[in-house]
Amino acid sequence: MPPPRTQGKALRHRLAELRGGPQVPPKALDARALAALAANPGCGRRALLDGAGVDKAALARALGAPSAFGQSQFALVRGNAFEAKVKGDGGTELLRLAHERLDRAAEPPTEALVPDLTAAGPAGRTARTELALREAAENPGGWTLLDHPMLALDVAGSVAFLEPDAVIVHPDGSWTVVEIKSFPLLDGAADPAKVGAAARQAAVYVLALEEVAARLDPAPRVRHRILLVCPKDFSNLPTASAVDVRKQRAVTARQLTRLTRVEDIAAALPDGVSFSPELPAEELTAAVEAVPATYAPECLSSCELAFHCRDRSREAGAVTALGRPVRAELGGLTTVEDVLAAARGEAGDAGDPAVAALRRAAALRAEALEAARAAEVAPCP
Structure with missing residues (x-):
């Protein structure tokens, strides 16, 4: 294993490559960004981009999904x-x-x-x-x-x-x-x-x-x-x-310790990956998609890449696009299609509380629609 100093030098070189080269200065992390990062510790994409000092606002513009996030x-x-x-x-x-x-x-x-x-x-x-x-x-x-x-x-x-x-x-x-x-x-x-x-x-x-x-x-x-x-x-x-701020301090400390280390995320990427906004749109999109993200609606007020991630989340039919509380209630059902199939009785374990609740809700909805249709065709007294 290389000594720590060599490891640190190699990591700095790798992060500079991700930014587009050593000539691109890193964008400094601030407390606002760290608080947002701690609020979503499962997002490897933000952890890597912030750790590498990538300008996420410029990256979002290059991806065609500019964000209005930030102060006027x-x-x-x-x-x-x-x-x-x-x-x-x-x-x-x-x-x-x-x-x-x-x-x-x-x-x-x-x-x-x-x-x-x-x-x-x-x-x-x-x-x-x-x-x-x-x-x-x-x-x-x-x-x-x-x-x-x-x-x-x-x-x-x-x-x-x-x-x-x-x-x-x-x-x-x-x-x-x-x-x-x-x-x-x-x-x-x-x-x-x-x-x-x-x-x-x-x-x-x-x-x-x-x-x-x-x-x-x-x-x-x-x-x-x-x-x-x-x-x-x-x-x-x-x-x-x-x-x-005792509660916020405790939550932030716990969430920051849960973050995957930047070098671990970077090591999982293919060689040559870069997030330089100067790259062609297709190559840049592929680079961004190579890093897993965890989108939630709360990202819209704290992350410059939120619009891009929201579009991808919707395309994939991910339930996280509906919010963390909904995602937590659905257990192992991770896509909207899985949820609808479970509600229709076409998939899912009937013993799963989330599946049982969905089927009960679907049955109640069907009863309400049937009652509404019956009321529409009923003759006036």
Whole structure:
């Protein structure tokens, strides 16, 4: 077996080939992508494409199934402007919100240390962030604000560099993840779907911070209540809410450990396979189809290849296109044709609860249709 360094070099070369060559820079994984990946750990296609750094948006366009997934330019500009307002004046308002929502027992943050985290490349910024966190942990007693720190997390054999909006070090030495979003908090509450997405994203940052903390002695506490900062009502004034992400963190950690390692998926592909958008459409389609995918309707809001995978799922008659809850109820029936055949009594084990339920539903449907037809032909009294 080759030594680990040789294995790593060979894997990097293989992943570069999948992108279209070493001249194609990898697209960085972010927390949003990792949260989506963890929500669908059975999708080898997404795991490989994300691990190789393939630009899935460009790939979807080349396949003829472009996706509208992603933030609009207006939303990005508005979000950046709001974040700048929150962090203005050395993060005074942000720290005030952290003290108010998370740590009222601590001394009010009259001033805070804001270390310089600039360095060359993601690896350099990651090392600089860890050094700043180490220094803050070794000198507790004050507030420290890390603006756009860089964290690293190993995901299925591939390193993902993550950039939270901010991390706060409390006077007791504990660490808190800060998520700044441009959707409003109306009367103290926000859209549950958007809050849930922010919590899943923050859970990825919490996992990465815990890896940093584990390397320190003593290990600082990473708080599982993150600070979600949003505009108040319909204004541009910042307000905040403490969001407990313990559940999201546990689910994300479990799902990430279930991901098939990138090198295992890549090793199963034929030699010469590439996902370069410059390839002819037929060759590119064959390359994508060589990697198994697990489509679900939820992919439409989180993956650039969702439209392509949905079309293929429908062509194959896969029940996953109807949603995970339906798929879970149908047991071993994986296609729509299998389901219809079981309902008609043409296939399936009558002792299977899913088959029995389908046949009962088919019988009830037939009775209802017969009653409706009888009512239509019945003479008026």
